[in-house]
Amino acid sequence: MTLPDPVLPAAPAAPSASHIARSLLRRGLAMALFCTAIAVLLTLAGHGRWWEQWVYSNAIGLLSWLVIDAGRVLIARHEEGMWPHGPRGLLLVAVGTLVGLVGGTALGDAVSGGHTWALIGQAPERALFIALVTIAASVVASFYYHARGTAQALEARAARAQRDLTETRLKLLEAQLEPHMMFNTLANLRVLVATDPPRAQAMLDHLIDYLRATLGGSRQLSHPLADEFARLRDYFELMAVRMGPRLQYTLDLPEALRSTAVPPLLLQPLAENAIRHGLEPSVPGGHIAVRARAIESAHGPLLQIEVQDTGVGLHSHAEAPLPAGGGGFGLTQVRERLATLHGAQARLELTPLAPQGTCARIVLPLNPSPA
Numbered sequence: 001m002t003l004p005d006p007v008l009p010a011a012p013a014a015p016s017a018s019h020i021a022r023s024l025l026r027r028g029l030a031m032a033l034f035c036t037a038i039a040v041l042l043t044l045a046g047h048g049r050w051w052e053q054w055v056y057s058n059a060i061g062l063l064s065w066l067v068i069d070a071g072r073v074l075i076a077r078h079e080e081g082m083w084p085h086g087p088r089g090l091l092l093v094a095v096g097t098l099v100g101l102v103g104g105t106a107l108g109d110a111v112s113g114g115h116t117w118a119l120i121g122q123a124p125e126r127a128l129f130i131a132l133v134t135i136a137a138s139v140v141a142s143f144y145y146h147a148r149g150t151a152q153a154l155e156a157r158a159a160r161a162q163r164d165l166t167e168t169r170l171k172l173l174e175a176q177l178e179p180h181m182m183f184n185t186l187a188n189l190r191v192l193v194a195t196d197p198p199r200a201q202a203m204l205d206h207l208i209d210y211l212r213a214t215l216g217g218s219r220q221l222s223h224p225l226a227d228e229f230a231r232l233r234d235y236f237e238l239m240a241v242r243m244g245p246r247l248q249y250t251l252d253l254p255e256a257l258r259s260t261a262v263p264p265l266l267l268q269p270l271a272e273n274a275i276r277h278g279l280e281p282s283v284p285g286g287h288i289a290v291r292a293r294a295i296e297s298a299h300g301p302l303l304q305i306e307v308q309d310t311g312v313g314l315h316s317h318a319e320a321p322l323p324a325g326g327g328g329f330g331l332t333q334v335r336e337r338l339a340t341l342h343g344a345q346a347r348l349e350l351t352p353l354a355p356q357g358t359c360a361r362i363v364l365p366l367n368p369s370p371a
Contacts, residue, residue: 027069028062031141035061038137047129056108063107064100064138068092097138101131188242203241210234225292225303226258232267232290239275246285247275253292260292260303260366263337269330270307270360278311278358286310286357294366299345301366310357314350331360338364 038061039053047053071092076084084092108114185207192200210231229251236249271288279286289308294301331348338346346364353359 024069024073028065031062031065032058034137034141038133042133052108052112052114055112056105059107059111060100060104060134061137061141062100063104064096064134065141067099068096068138068141071096093138097135100138101134104134185238188239192242199241203238206234206238206241210238221263222261223264224258225253225260225262228262228264228267229253229290229292231265232271235268235271236288243275243279243285246282247279248285248287250287250289252290254294257292257294257303262303262364263341266334266337266362267305267307269334270362272330273360274307274309274311274358278309278313281312295363299365302363303366305362307360308353308357310353313356314352314358334362338362 035057036054039050039057042048042053042057043050072084072089075088075092189200189203189207192203233251236247240247267290271290274288279288287310289306291306291308293304293306295304296302331350335348338348342364346362349359349361349363351359351361
């Protein structure tokens with residue numbers, strides 16, 4: 001048996017231009033509020049009038065931010081966290097601080113009519129204070145955006161790792177499920193070879209057709225529900241060679257649900273369970289009905305698939321009756337696959353039918369197209 005190829009982590013995709021523009025706008029508004037807060041603090045500390053402090057703070061702060069933020073997008077757009085690593089990051093902060101200090105002060109002088117640079121010789125402590133405030137603000141803002149970018153990169157990496165883990169787990173479950181079905185079919189074929197060679201030949205032909213249609217698509221994470229019903233029809237035809245008229249079945253799939261995405265081989269374990277534990281112990285056999293329906297819930301639309309059989313029923317087994325959450329290997333695999341894909345949003349239930357029989361019911365979120 002060929003094991004599925006390992007799933008490699010995907011490289012982080014560069015953000016789109018529209019996403020970058022929206023992010024720059026949000027960060028620009030946040031920086032303007034930060035500069036306004038600095039202006040309020042400086043005014044309360046007695047360093048000048050509110051209007052002047054607001055003009056200088058926003059001119060210096062926004063210009064520093066624009067150089068640093070736009071620079072990191074241009075330099076490190078394709079890097080994780082969108083921040084240049086090593087000396088490039090430190091150089092970017094230094095250049096942004098210097099441009100903001102010189103250019104922002106000149107812009108503030110032009111707007112307010114001040115002469116800051118002319119007063120440096122008269123009040124060097126004021127020039128030093130302005131420089132220290134600018135440096136501190138630039139460093140704090142740069143550290144914030146660097147930390148935020150790093151956190152977002154870690155979240156994206158964790159999401160990719162979780163997605164890859166889910167894909168690998170589903171592949172492992174499918175790899176375990178396929179030979180389980182094969183072993184049961186080959187065991188039945190072995191009996192027919194000795195007792196009824198013509199029927200064994202017909203069963204082998206159906207098995208070849210079933211494997212040809214199944215193995216190629218079973219490596220996908222999902223496929224249309226119509227394909228799942230087609231494979232189920234192949235499986236029932238395969239079993240009908242051995243059981244003859246003791247196996248009757250109907251498949252009911254509404255047209256609107258044919259493209260709904262479901263995991264491959266999701267229904268085959270339920271059909272196998274209905275035949276093995278329902279119809280085979282019954283002398284006259286029985287009927288299996290598979291139905292798919294869209295239902296509404298408080299959390300949105302759901303897909304409900306039922307596999308009903310008119311066999312002996314759960315209560316007629318010689319062993320202990322199966323509870324609603326019980327089942328063998330195949331049903332355990334179905335539950336694990338549903339839990340891996342949808343968590344608590346999906347479930348598999350086994351319930352008895354009146355007057356006899358069993359209903360296996362799958363409920364999962366409704367996804368209109370294959371992933």
